[in-house]
Amino acid sequence: MTKENNALPLANGGKIRFRIGFNRKQLCIPYGVFLACFVIVPLFLIVFYAFTDENGAITIENFIRFFTTPTTLTTVIISILIALATTVICILLAYPVAYILANSKLGKGGTLLMLFIAPMWINFVLRAMAMKDLLTLIGVFGLNNYVNVIIGMVYDYMPFMILPIYSVLIKMDKSLIEASQDLGASPLKTFVKVTFPLSMPGIASGITMVFMPVMTCYVISDTFGNGLITIIGKLIDEQFTTFQNWNMGSAMAMVLLIIMLVSMWVTGGFKSEDTRGTNL
């Protein structure tokens, strides 16, 4: 009861005119149910399948097989390398774009930003196929499958890097830059010492939004790599569909989960407390 009495006072200072029959905690129930059904239960199922064999007996055979097969390990490393390359290129390309967007008048209104985000509204399989034809037309396609895949990945995940950096840059306190200039720092020094460190949270959330999805996005690797490049997402898919081995597939998914946790630990180091709202 006390909680409800402590509700925020209204702006006009008057009484609360109507009451919704829920308190704040109760409003969380729908999401709680959603979380339980579609996140926690599936996660437990993955763990269950990963540590059992096809007859339901507990075993770590799946993990042993995973870490003793050279091809699966190679696939994991290749996925990580492709994801790293994509992330680095995305940062290099997205940062200037986000910087320009955040500092131009049009960018503030969101018009320019929309132009950069608009490709995201088109179905991404379609975009990938169109991009492939375009690259063939230019004559770049087919030179090297890895290059093709990375081009495709960068093309597809660029908006996920632009947006968080942009949203950090646009919220940044401009008086800090003015202060730096007042104190005699050159534009380069201002950027290195003020702007860039302050935009670190945006880069960090950009990395989490690009690095992990790239490792599993096998539509791109199939389309651009002509099926000659296998990434870990494809391996997992094959286990579940072609080979009907849910246990092995779950074990692979768990390994991926661990890689994800490590990558979050890495990027977590660059985040500060004001990362709110930088994630999409």
Place this chain on the structure above:
Amino acid sequence: MKRFFSLFIVAIIFISSLSFGGCSPTTSDTKVIRVCNCEDYIDETLFDEFTQETGIEVQYSTYGTNENLYNELVINPNSYDLVVPSEYMIEKLAIEGRIQKLDFSRLLDYKANVSDYINTRLENLKFTVEKGKYEGQQASLSEYMVGYMWGTMGWVYSTDELTVEDVNSWYSPFENSSLAKRITIKDAVRDSYIVGIAMAYEQELKNVSDNASITAILNNVETEAIKKVGEKLQSLKPMLYGFEVDSGKNDIINNRIDAYVAWSGDAAYAIDVACGDAEDEDGNIVDTIRNLSYYIPDEGSNIWFDGFVMPSGSNNYDAVYEFLEFISRPDSVYRNMNYTGYTSMVAKGDFNTPIESESGDTLSNLFDAIVLDWFDESDDMDPETDYEVIDLSYFFGNDRNYTVTVSAESKGRLIAQYPTLEMLERCAIMQNFNNEALRQINDMWEVVKGETFPTWALILFAVLVFVIGATVVVYRNKEKIKWHKNLVYKKTALEKKGYRIIKIEEIE
């Protein structure tokens, strides 16, 4: 705790309502039939006509792969009344007791119209049921399925660059150095396995001529055979443009490749589009892009069937049998064949409403409407071209003359839909892999698809991991490092001045 408990109850209620409420069993009197088929594999306008005729509504859904469909049926055996898997999946479902036998006394029209040759092939495929109602019994595929489409697998090749001799065996395109990086094979383990085994046992296949021996060789899944297939497939990789499942037809039309392993329906589609017989979206006839043809390699290939089967959980019998009879009518068959480009297992019977051809002839059955109208060139023969008379009576029956005259150029297009008997006798049904074989094939396929790892990449990877790890550690501890540096600096400064430092203590 209490709140958590109530949350738990709510979750359980929600989950149970999902699993039971969402898929409430359809009883026979609701007049609905739930059909699940591959995408783009049926002319959906037929459903409205079926509803008009019978009052039964069709709830249509599609699936991605046979394995996805299998997973759905395992989770809920009553999710559909009719599904359309391929023959190996039908065998697996039947062995595991997940589908039921059909009552063919209620499918008289289908029985009368289905091609005898194809039906015999299905009858010959026998297996022992391991679970469910028919446990321990011998059964054949034809007891479970109403045939839908069927086809073969072979090379689609560009006749501008290649001749039949270049693709008359599975391996010969790979010996042709002009085809380097101009070939694709299937990114599906079953299809590539049969290609691999036909290459690995080419000599053995050439020495036998009866279908049973060919089937036995092509279905060999012993450890040694799997190893050979893996080696063979891996040796193809330097020549490959890539592995594909559905981009092959576009790749060959757009001149990215010259030959690819194709399913016959895709082959028909690719040939039509590339040779300009197809219509684009606006109804214009497209100009010839490339001249393509189709050939089933001599040593043997795969013949596949898709059919309607009834999951064991369904009891919607009346609607199912009405639907099956409707869909197997020559009129519906003609429209589905036109729509999909694949070949139906239904061969006989007259149309209820005859079709008028472009030249004004009245076409009353499937052979006239599809084979003669599309392919026959006996009326306008060019004396300078070679013609071949192909006999399709094995498929259509013996009640009349079922021969068609085609030029050498368009023979490939005909055999994409109706291969000759001689070719079909060398095609084997691929049976379902057992679990042990599947595991070994899985390992083999992983090696084939996986990349061999160069040392430089390994070193690069180790360096990258180290650099990133070190950066993070340094970044996290930068305050401490700064403090330490400061201290060292002060210490040396003091020592220079002649002080002797006895003890350093941190003061709050």
